[in-house]
Every structure is written in C-alpha cells, then in structure tokens.
Amino acid sequence: xxxxxVGCPFSGGQPKxxxxxxxxxxxxxxxxxxxxxxxxxxxxxxxxxxxxxSTASDPPIGILKNPRLVSHVxxxxxxxxxxxxxNGHLPVTLGGDHSxxxxxxxxxxxxxxxxxxxxxxxxxxxxxxxxxTSGNIHGMPVSFLLGLGPRIPEFSWVKPLLKPERLVYIxxxxxxxxxxxxxxxxxxxxxxxxxxxKYGIGRVVEMALxxxxxxxxxxxxxxxxxxxxxxxxxxxxxxPVRGGLSFREGHYICEAIHExxxxxxxxxxxxxxxxxxxxxxxxxxxxxxxLVRSALGESLL
Ligand code: ARG
Ligand code: MN
Ligand code: MN
Numbered sequence: 675x676x677x678x679x680v681g682c683p684f685s686g687g688q689p690k691x692x693x694x695x696x697x698x699x700x701x702x703x704x705x706x707x708x709x710x711x712x713x714x715x716x717x718x719x720x721x722x723x724x725x726x727x728s729t730a731s732d733p734p735i736g737i738l739k740n741p742r743l744v745s746h747v748x749x750x751x752x753x754x755x756x757x758x759x760x761n762g763h764l765p766v767t768l769g770g771d772h773s774x775x776x777x778x779x780x781x782x783x784x785x786x787x788x789x790x791x792x793x794x795x796x797x798x799x800x801x802x803x804x805x806x807t808s809g810n811i812h813g814m815p816v817s818f819l820l821g822l823g824p825r826i827p828e829f830s831w832v833k834p835l836l837k838p839e840r841l842v843y844i845x846x847x848x849x850x851x852x853x854x855x856x857x858x859x860x861x862x863x864x865x866x867x868x869x870x871x872k873y874g875i876g877r878v879v880e881m882a883l884x885x886x887x888x889x890x891x892x893x894x895x896x897x898x899x900x901x902x903x904x905x906x907x908x909x910x911x912x913x914p915v916r917g918g919l920s921f922r923e924g925h926y927i928c929e930a931i932h933e934x935x936x937x938x939x940x941x942x943x944x945x946x947x948x949x950x951x952x953x954x955x956x957x958x959x960x961x962x963x964x965l966v967r968s969a970l971g972e973s974l975l
Contacts (some may be wrong), residue, residue, distance in 0.1 A: 675713065675714055675715060676714065676715045676716075676754045676762070676763045676764070677709055677715070677716050677763065677764050677765075677766055677970065678724070678758040678763045678764070678766070679701070679716060679717065679718040679766050680751065680754055680758070680768065680778075681698070681700075681701060681718070681720070681721035681779075682697055682721070682724075682747075682751060682767060682768060682769050682774050683695065683696075683697055683698060683721050683722070683724075684724060684747050684770040684771060684773075684774060685745065685770065685771055686739075686740040686743045686771070686773070686811075687740070687772065687773025687774070687810060687812035687915075688743050688771045688773075688810045688812045689739070689810065689812075689836045689906025690946060690948075690949065691948055692736045692948020692949060692969060693699050693769065693770060693771050693912055693944060693945070693946040694770060695946070696768065696769055696770060696841070696943075696944070696945035696946060696949045697721055697768035697769065697770060697945075699945065699947045699955070699959045700768050700942070700945065700959055700962050700963060701721075702771075703959045703960065703962075703963050704963070705966060706718055707965070708963060709766075709967065709970060711973070712967060712970055712971050714970060715762055717763065722751070722754065724746075724747045724750065725746065727740075727743040732957045734809065735969060736782055736803050736809075737803070737806060737809035738803060738809050738811060738814075739809045739810060740953060741826070741828050741829075742828055744773050744776075744890065745828050745831070745832075745953060747774070747777070748773060748774060748776040748780075748815075749831050749947035750760050750777070751767065751777030751778060751781070752778070752780040752781045752784070753781070754775040754781070755767055755781035755782070755939065756776045756780070756781030756782070756784045756785065756826060759781055759785045759786070759938060760784075762839040764937065764938060765781070765939050765940070766783070766939075766940045766942070766966060766970075767833075767939070767940070767941045768945075769941065769942065769943035769944060769945070769946075770942060770943060771812040771912070772799055772897075772941075773811040773812040773814070773815050773941065774943065775799075775815045775816075775819075775941050776815035776818050776832060777899070778895070778939060778941050779791055779895055779939075780819065780821050780832060780833065780835065781814075781939070782893070782938060782939045783819075783833075783835035783895075784835070786893040786938060787835060788840070788892050788893070789840070789892060789894065789895050789939075790840040790841070790842070790892050790894055790895070791819075791836060791840060791842070791886070791895045792842055792844065792882060792883075792886065792894060792896050792897070792927075792931065792953060793805070793841065793842070793844070793897050793899075794843075794845050794896070794898045794899065794902045794918045794924070795843065795845055795848070795898075795901065796845060796846065796847050796848050796899070796901045796914075796915040796918055797813065797848055797849065797899065797901070797913065797915075798816065798843060798846055798849050798853045798857065799812065799814060799816050799899075800814070800817050800822070800853050800856050800857070800862075801813045801814045801850060801852060801853055801856075802817040802822050802824070802847035802856070803823055803824055804824065804852070805823075805851075805852025805853065805855075806850075806869065807850060811921045812944075816836075817832065817856070818821045818834075819830045819832065819835065819874050820834060820836050820837075820838060820860070821833075821834025822856060822860070830872055831860070833928060838860040838862050838938075838960065839861070839863075839885075840886055840892075841862055841863075841886065842863045842864070842865070842882040842883075842886045843862070843863070843865060843866075843880060844879070844882055844927060844973045845865070845867060845870070845902035845918065845919050846864050846865070846867070847865040847866055847867045847917055847918065848913075848915040849970075850929075863882070865878045865882055865921075867880065870919065870923060875919075875926045875927065876930075878925070879926065879927055879930045880930075883930075887934075887936070890934055890936065891936075893936055893937075893938040894931055894934060894936045894937050894938065895938060895939045895940075895941075896928070896930075896931050896937060896939070896940050896969060897943070898924075898927075898928070898940070898941060898942050898943065898965060898969075899943050899944050900942065900943065900958065900962055900965075901913055901914055901918070901944050902913065902918060902919050902924065902960070903918050903919050903920075903921070903924045903961065904916065904917065904918035904920060905918065905921060907919070907920065907921045907957075907961060908945075908958045908961050908962075909949075909950045909958055910945060910946050910947055910948075910954050910955045910957075910959075911944045911945065911946050911949065911953040911958065912944060912949065913944075923966060924961075925964065928965050928966075928969035929969075930975065932968065932969050932970065932971050937969060937970075940966065940969050940970070942966055945959060945962045947959065962963075
C-alpha cells in the first residue's frame with residue numbers, strides 16, 4: 675500500500691500561467707497527510723524540477739506550441755511514473771496541464787500493456803496536429819497515445835500502446851469537430867454529460883467499465899481533468915465549460931473506481947490557482963484533494 679506523489683509543476687501544454695502552481699497548492703493543502711490518514715504509505719520527495727527549454731530553441735512545429743519542451747517533460751514523467759509502477763507503487767500525478775498524461779499513461783502501459791484508461795474531462799484531448807485549432811498540446815495527448823495522426827519525430831518516444839477499445843471517456847461536453855470525427859472513426863466509447871443526465875452517474879460508470887474492463891480484471895489508469903467538474907464546483911481551471919459534473923458525480927466516479935480494486939495510476943490535472951479569486955482557488959484545491967482521497971479509498975460511511 676504505497677503511493678508515490680509525482681508533482682508536475684508544468685504549464686507548457688497550454689498558454690495560461692499558473693497551472694504549474696497546481697501541484698504545489700494541492701500538497702500545501704495537506705494532501706499527503708490526508709492520504710496517510712487513509713492508511714497509505716506516501717512517497718514524496720518534492721515537486722519535479724523540469725529542465726528549461728527556451729522558446730527560442732523551441733519554435734512551433736506546424737501549429738504546435740512548445741513541442742520539444744512538452745515532449746521532453748512528458749518523457750521524463752513517463753520514466754518517473756513508470757518506475758513507480760514497476761516498483762509496485764501507485765503513482766498519483768498532480769498537474770500541471772493535461773499534456774502530462776502522455777507521460778503518465780505511457781508509464782502505466784509500459785508495465786501493464788493491458789491496462790485501460792478512464793479519462794474524465796469536459797474535453798476529449800484527442801486532437802492531432804491536423805485537427806487542432808489551438809496548437810495547445812494539452813488538447814492532444816490521447817492521439818499520441820493511440821498513435822493517430824501524422825508521426826512527429828520530436829515525439830517518437832511515445833509508443834502507441836493504447837488501444838481504442840481500452841479507452842473510455844466520462845463527462846465530455848466541449849469537443850472540436852475533428853475530435854468528434856476521430857471518436858467515431860475509431861469507435862471510441864464516450865459518455866458525455868448528456869449520458870450522465872440520461873442514465874445517472876451510477877449507470878454511466880458501470881457501462882464505461884463494462885466496455886473497457888468487462889471482466890473487471892484489467893488494471894485501471896484514471897486520468898481526471900478537474901474541468902470535468904462544473905465550473906461552480908471547480909472554478910480555478912484554464913478551460914472551464916458550463917454544464918459539468920456535480921461535486922457528487924465527480925466523487926462517485928472516483929469511489930466506484932476505487933471499489934474495483936484495480937486502480938494502478940491516478941492523474942489529477944488542470945488545477946490553476948492563478949485563475950479566479952482566493953475563495954474559488956481554495957474551493958478548487960479542496961475538491962482536487964477530495965477527488966484524490968475518494969479514488970484512494972475514502973468512503974462516506
Ligand atoms: N479542444 C481544445 C484544444 O484542443 C481544448 C482542450 C482543453 N484541454 C484540457 N486539457 N483542458 O485546444
Ligand atoms: Mn479539460
Ligand atoms: Mn483534459
């Protein structure tokens with residue numbers, strides 16, 4: 675029962691400053707003690723210090739912004755998180771922007787090639803270099819993991835280890851046109867907020883797991899973007915979209931995944947303490963901590 679906190683103060687996958695402060699706020703809010711109180715042994719030896727790559731030496735590739743920096747940082751994260759998984763520890767990666775999941779999921783799949791990914795987000799983050807209109811790589815990590823789109827030599831370390839049938843989304847509500855086509859063409863199962871409204875979160879999680887993990891015997895990587903929650907619940911994030919998961923719906927997903935006993939890695943991404951007022955920041959950081967606790971076994975009774 676050992677968790678390794680992987681603090682990733684990184685914002686290069688998107689343009690807003692402050693998301694690199696997310697992990698620092700989460701740890702300062704007491705996350706580590708809270709997890710120890712749940713009975714975990716927690717490893718944490720400080721936030722990761724990433725090597726700087728200056729913008730001068732990192733010109734755009736097509737429209738992609740900071741491509742070498744993002745690639746390099748994600749490769750480091752893949753090695754660090756992957757090492758924890760190899761040692762039988764459960765990495766909890768605190769972002770930072772969601773491009774980091776390119777690293778964390780690579781790390782998981784290196785040890786557990788049959789792992790499934792539950793991606794909880796307002797966004798699908800599955801743009802390719804051909805479909806992205808923003809050039810922000812935090813909107814693209816899933817396409818790299820699946821090996822979609824043109825090959826980009828700077829990202830050649832990312833192996834397409836994720837199979838479309840081992841990926842499922844919950845909470846979607848803001849997809850680019852190209853992303854909708856990618857989901858259809860690749861038969862990727864996605865539960866949008868429409869499905870949450872229609873079936874309720876209980877049925878949605880059950881259907882999502884039935885799809886990626888029918889016998890409940892495959893390892894699970896949960897990648898949770900805090901913007902999956904409604905902005906009234908988690909206001910301090912870079913790309914908020916109204917109509918999101920309620921406080922309970924978000925926590926229910928984490929609790930249900932904990933109950934499977936199959937969780938092997940967890941990401942909590944896109945907490946940006948520089949956006950919004952102090953009370954909104956406090957609220958978002960607190961929700962981030964409680965989502966992590968729920969995924970790691972905190973129960974209501
Ligand atoms: N789809 C948009 C883009 O490609 C937004 C992505 C937002 N991603 C996130 N991890 N918050 O830029
Ligand atoms: Mn998002
Ligand atoms: Mn995301």
